[in-house]
Amino acid sequence: MSYDRIMRLALEKGFFFPSSEIYSGPAGFWEYGPLGVGFRNKFVEVWRRELLRKDGMLEIDGSQIMTKDVFRASGHLDSFTDPIVKCKKCGSIFRADRLVSEKTGTLVTEGSSEKELDDLIEKHLIRCSKCGADFGGTKKFNLMMSVEIGGDKEEAYLRSETCQSIFVDFLRIFKVMRCKLPVAIAQFGKSFRNEISPRQSMIRLREFYQCEIEIFFNPNQSDVFQKYDGISKNRLRVCLDGKKSQNMSCSELLKKGILPSQMIAYYLVLLQSFYEKTGLDMTRARFRLLSDAERAFYSSFAFDFEVETSMGWTELVACNYRTDYDLVRHGQTSGREHSVMDGEAQVVPHIFELSMGVDRSIWAILEHSLTKHEERDVLELKPYLAPIQIGVFPLVNRDGMEEKAAEVLSKIRKDFNAFYDRSGSIGRRYRRADEIGVPKCLTIDTETLANDTVTIRDRDSMKQSRVHLDELRGILNTTFLFPD
């Protein structure tokens, strides 16, 4: 379905909408409404089921504000603080350090202050290379959002990736949870990036949700991974050249050296089967191998899990081999070596991560799920992902059907997300339910009053069947049960 249609659905039904809307607040911030929260919660619960519980991972929930040292260690403060100058006339922006070294032929040290750079620009009479006008002063631009803590305004940052919490917590978790390598630690939470120009609603946000999984392992033991045995024949849809996708078995991918280890193969399979369960159209999904230039500074091997949407191929998950970069850096900065015992050997674990963008996954599933059946718009969400599971309707508003419907509703509303609707014709009510993806509707009619049976109407087929109220709970439980 098109971008505009999904946006209309989101705004009209309240899945999500711009933040601080009545003041046309800053770009890149969006709110989840009731349906959006319901959907997202269920999405995260499927993530927990298909990845965390299935594999025995540990989940934590870290603080969003973290001290400056964390990001000094992670490299974010150096790598993402660029000194920039802006032309007073045409507004063009340049990296101040690069500009100075280009024009003067001298190397500018990484840590040069704004004042030093300004002096150099003045001394060498450097002007805008586009229009020749003056620059305003050098400023530091950073994708990190800073905050001040307490009366003396201690410098801190909103985390730009949730995984830093996992890294700095690693030693404690490993010890108190009596971990052995390999171990996976996961987290669902918010991250913040001061994007220059956020675009396309849920795709590029300044405040966004991530589901991250960090797998800590002994690099000397990663060749043989027991769990791999069960998935060696599984096929992954990979894209090696940025164009064509193909299904290849894990054993083939390993033999050809495309995947570096059995362990990584296993986790990519796990991730792919998770997304299959979310209802994403997997024929429009792929693992794209990243080139050297595309990888993050810390990563030595990376696949992006991407899906095709109205905006083209969109990255949903970054699968990075981060080596021992993070734990070594945190070890150096904190002065506490981040090594653990693995059998007889003491090792600094390496890390493989699955870093999922939740908001854009939500968007992609909506795009792949909203379908037009003749004149009927149906949001074909998997029953276990539907924010509202059941509609309860009196067929007509008389003869005590409303009261009976209220009775049915109160019977099921504690166990299911159910809603009651008496407004408009029965057909209109079915259509309203279809568009927000309600899988089942219960209708109370004359026969209900006579013999306590209701009709269950199915969203996708529109077919109806009649069940006794005593059987209802069992049938609904089966309907919304997660398939094995």
Added chain:
RNA sequence: GCGGUCGUCGUCCAGCCUGGUCUAGGACAUCAGCUUCCCAAGCUGGUAACUCGGGUUCAAAUCCCGGCGACCGCACCA
């Protein structure tokens, strides 16, 4: 961040050019009532908007400036 286009009920649009019958209109949606025994029927009534700030003017949704936002292109995107 730069450039272009744009900003009116929940959604989509009319009105703007040519300021004043605009107390801002319509469609769809929504709410109340009537009707309705199964797939957007009908009737009656209702709620609901000029993005924000400043300026010009006797008078601003309408003209001008600025902020904020949206879309498109460039740049950016751990």
